[in-house]
Amino acid sequence: MSERLVVKELSKKYASFLALAPATFSLNSAEITVLSGPNGSGKTTLFSCLSGLIRQSGGSVSVSGYDLYRDEVEVRRRMVYVPDVPRFYLELTAWEHLRFIASANDADKNFDQRAQELLTKLGLWEAKDLFPHNFSRGMRLKLGLALALIRPFEVLLLDEPTSALDADGVTLLVDELSMLRSAGATVLLSTHDASLMHQIGDRQLVIHQGVVEEA
Amino acid sequence: MGAVNWLRSRQEENELSFWFSLASYDKRDRSWVNRAYLVYLFIFLSAWIFAVLTLFAGGGASLLRVLDSAAPAQAALLVDVLLLGIWALLKLWQACRRSPVVFSEQDAALLCQTPVKRSRVVLRWFFMPWLKSAVPFWLAAVTLGFSLAEISMPGVIGISRVGEYAGYGLRAWAVMLPLQLALFALQWIIGVLRLHKDLDRDWIIWPVLSAGALFFAILLAEFSTGSSPLITAIRSAANALLYPLRQGFADSALLPAVAIGAGAALCGLVLLSLVSRSFSLNRAAQETNESFKLQSAMRYGMVDYITDVQTRNRLGIMHAPARISAFWEDKTLIWKDLVQTKRTFRFIDAFNWISIFSLMLGVTLLPDFGSRAIALIIWVIWVGRVSVQRIRADLACWPLIRQLPVSPRRFILSEMAASWSLTAALSILGFLIGALITRSALIWFVFTLPVLTADVALISAFDVIRRSKGPLLLNGSVANLGAVGILLGILLAMLPFLIFSFAAVGVGTLLALAASLLLALLAFTVSSNAYRNIDVL
Numbered sequence: 151m152s153e154r155l156v157v158k159e160l161s162k163k164y165a166s167f168l169a170l171a172p173a174t175f176s177l178n179s180a181e182i183t184v185l186s187g188p189n190g191s192g193k194t195t196l197f198s199c200l201s202g203l204i205r206q207s208g209g210s211v212s213v214s215g216y217d218l219y220r221d222e223v224e225v226r227r228r229m230v231y232v233p234d235v236p237r238f239y240l241e242l243t244a245w246e247h248l249r250f251i252a253s254a255n256d257a258d259k260n261f262d263q264r265a266q267e268l269l270t271k272l273g274l275w276e277a278k279d280l281f282p283h284n285f286s287r288g289m290r291l292k293l294g295l296a297l298a299l300i301r302p303f304e305v306l307l308l309d310e311p312t313s314a315l316d317a318d319g320v321t322l323l324v325d326e327l328s329m330l331r332s333a334g335a336t337v338l339l340s341t342h343d344a345s346l347m348h349q350i351g352d353r354q355l356v357i358h359q360g361v362v363e364e365a
Numbered sequence: 366m367g368a369v370n371w372l373r374s375r376q377e378e379n380e381l382s383f384w385f386s387l388a389s390y391d392k393r394d395r396s397w398v399n400r401a402y403l404v405y406l407f408i409f410l411s412a413w414i415f416a417v418l419t420l421f422a423g424g425g426a427s428l429l430r431v432l433d434s435a436a437p438a439q440a441a442l443l444v445d446v447l448l449l450g451i452w453a454l455l456k457l458w459q460a461c462r463r464s465p466v467v468f469s470e471q472d473a474a475l476l477c478q479t480p481v482k483r484s485r486v487v488l489r490w491f492f493m494p495w496l497k498s499a500v501p502f503w504l505a506a507v508t509l510g511f512s513l514a515e516i517s518m519p520g521v522i523g524i525s526r527v528g529e530y531a532g533y534g535l536r537a538w539a540v541m542l543p544l545q546l547a548l549f550a551l552q553w554i555i556g557v558l559r560l561h562k563d564l565d566r567d568w569i570i571w572p573v574l575s576a577g578a579l580f581f582a583i584l585l586a587e588f589s590t591g592s593s594p595l596i597t598a599i600r601s602a603a604n605a606l607l608y609p610l611r612q613g614f615a616d617s618a619l620l621p622a623v624a625i626g627a628g629a630a631l632c633g634l635v636l637l638s639l640v641s642r643s644f645s646l647n648r649a650a651q652e653t654n655e656s657f658k659l660q661s662a663m664r665y666g667m668v669d670y671i672t673d674v675q676t677r678n679r680l681g682i683m684h685a686p687a688r689i690s691a692f693w694e695d696k697t698l699i700w701k702d703l704v705q706t707k708r709t710f711r712f713i714d715a716f717n718w719i720s721i722f723s724l725m726l727g728v729t730l731l732p733d734f735g736s737r738a739i740a741l742i743i744w745v746i747w748v749g750r751v752s753v754q755r756i757r758a759d760l761a762c763w764p765l766i767r768q769l770p771v772s773p774r775r776f777i778l779s780e781m782a783a784s785w786s787l788t789a790a791l792s793i794l795g796f797l798i799g800a801l802i803t804r805s806a807l808i809w810f811v812f813t814l815p816v817l818t819a820d821v822a823l824i825s826a827f828d829v830i831r832r833s834k835g836p837l838l839l840n841g842s843v844a845n846l847g848a849v850g851i852l853l854g855i856l857l858a859m860l861p862f863l864i865f866s867f868a869a870v871g872v873g874t875l876l877a878l879a880a881s882l883l884l885a886l887l888a889f890t891v892s893s894n895a896y897r898n899i900d901v902l
Contacts, residue, residue: 164836198835198836201764202767203764203767203838203839204835204836204839204900205835205898205899205900222773222897223770224770226768226769226771227770230768231764233764233839236764237761237762237763237764237765237841238762238765239758239762239765240673240677240709241676241680241704241705241709242701242704242705243683243684246686246704249686249689250700250701251765253689253700254698254769254770255769255770256770278686279683279684279685279686280682281680281681281683281684283677283680284682
């Protein structure tokens with residue numbers, strides 16, 4: 151196992167409010183790390199900073215040796231983040247979203263077959279030509295997962311992926327994450343589900359009032 | 366019922382507070398200064414409205430003379446009838462399709478689930494929408510009355526004659542008030558009747574269509590020169606029907622007309638109260654939930670939200686997949702933009718493109734530098750607004766767009782490519798046509814135009830990115846093109862234009878082109894850097 155995601159003194163401040171205290175940790179390849187913490191503790195802020203969706207106030211993030219901002223394109227090729235409430239284009243169908251993301255990530259090879267397998271597995275095949283704004287929250291989350299899984303990556307960040315999934319969906323997610331771990335991927339996911347933590351977590355991080363600690 | 370009354374009063378207070386806030390009056394402030402400000406506001410607005418209406422009355426008088434110089438009162442009546450009739454028919458038609466009683470999401474969840482008396486709710490919900498619909502008609506009636514005064518009272522109207530002048534307006538208003546109220550009540554009766562318990566009363570459309578047919582028959586009979594028994598009968602019926610309105614513009618007794626109008630309004634309200642006993646609040650809430658949200662969004666200027674809802678409704682549920690050919694594989698962002706643009710295109714959007722073309726045509730056709738500069742400034746604003754549409758839509762999907770393995774430079778180029786091609790092509794076309802018509806030396810500026818368009822597009826994109834912040838983007842909230850962006854765009858467009866206008870043609874062309882290229886490079890660099898450091902700036 152090697153260090154994939156290295157976080158050094160990462161912090162985020164909104165005016166004088168410290169949303170994320172300086173955090174240092176690293177995540178290894180072929181490892182699933184579970185992040186837990188109460189509501190409002192800073193989980194989504196941590197994910198947003200790790201994925202570069204919001205700019206950190208201090209510290210650095212690197213993926214496989216590439217800095218999140220200096221080598222942005224390389225990091226984007228290696229890391230993917232699925233937010234708890236994914237957003238989609240109004241004008242593109244579920245299938246077209248997959249096509250767009252795959253193509254933008256140079257993952258066009260065998261696209262039709264891979265996309266069909268993925269959507270079938272996630273139970274979205276029948277809804278492939280629907281616009282995602284008609285989807286339920288669970289379906290939106292599944293499409294967010296599909297957009298992450300259609301492209302290659304080394305690090306996967308998942309913010310509360312089970313919050314809107316049904317029992318079958320959670321089982322599917324657990325199987326998928328186990329397979330990804332076997333394939334060498336690094337996964338960081340946040341959840342309030344204690345059984346999920348024990349079921350798949352190799353490591354556990356706890357965040358409380360913006361302070362990240364190893365459990 | 367007390368709770369319903371209290372709830373509605375709070376809603377009405379909130380609505381009033383919004384309108385007061387537009388005039389910088391804070392309803393919660395109980396200080397004397399604030400109360401004095403309210404009195405001042407009332408006096409100022411009354412005087413201002415009076416002045417504006419008298420101004421309009423000048424134009425109104427001309428219109429009445431054109432319509433019927435021999436009998437301007439008859440022309441005023443015609444305008445009144447047309448306004449009221451067309452509005453009433455449109456609203457009646459709407460009432461056959463959607464409940465006139467509009468409930469918010471909160472009303473739907475709380476009020477509509479309670480066993481309150483339906484008729485009380487309907488009557489309590491009636492006042493505010495009626496007031497909002499009535500004000501334009503009051504203003505129109507007073508303006509028409511003033512217009513008649515302008516015709517009937519020759520000479521200068523001094524302070525001693527203001528009362529007489531105002532009387533014309535008050536007469537028209539006194540008649541309009543109850544009649545518009547009666548028609549408004551009729552619309553609600555139709556809407557409430559349609560939503561009777563769980564029944565689908567599709568037949569309700571027929572009385573409305575009949576009313577429409579009657580209205581057009583009256584109009585035809587009025588304009589017809591024939592004297593057949595049918596036409597005569599319709600004219601007689603119309604005369605009787607329009608008696609109250611006519612009295613508003615006549616010199617004879619007003620009281621009977623007002624009494625008839627008030628009677629009609631009272632009957633309408635009583636009938637509304639009777640038919641609304643079995644009104645289905647739930648069905649009304651289901652129908653009006655979205656329109657309430659849109660109305661609220663409109664009031665607070667949430668244009669993006671309204672566009673989103675309208676786009677969703679237009680797109681529907683599903684669509685056959687758009688194919689992506691090998692050509693587009695390394696230009697996916699542009700492919701996506703084209704698919705999105707194609708699916709959301711409305712004919713009204715063509716207005717943007719026509720404006721860009723016409724403004725550049727204007728730059729060449731206008732005679733002097735000053736007017737050309739004004740046309741160019743308006744062109745900059747238009748190009749800026751059109752150019753940032755796509756990038757704003759993409760930034761609204763921040764988690765998707767930010768995670769693409771695309772460098773900021775490539776991202777900016779891809780975002781600008783489609784709109785730049787079209788704006789540049791239309792601008793060149795407009796400019797060339799104008800320059801050829803006028804055989805102007807300006808034609809040499811055409812070489813600078815594509816770069817100039819890029820200057821404006823890129824600096825506008827810079828402004829949008831500069832003003833957007835990560836945490837807000839995560840919620841889909843994207844900044845719009847601001848004043849700084851527009852000013853920078855004007856600066857970037859005017860500089861090459863000034864150089865070209867005041868230097869010799871050959872040198873001017875080269876210098877303007879060089880300046881434009883430099884500015885485009887600068888705009889491209891700052892916009893790419895702004896995107897890279899989107900939360901830092």
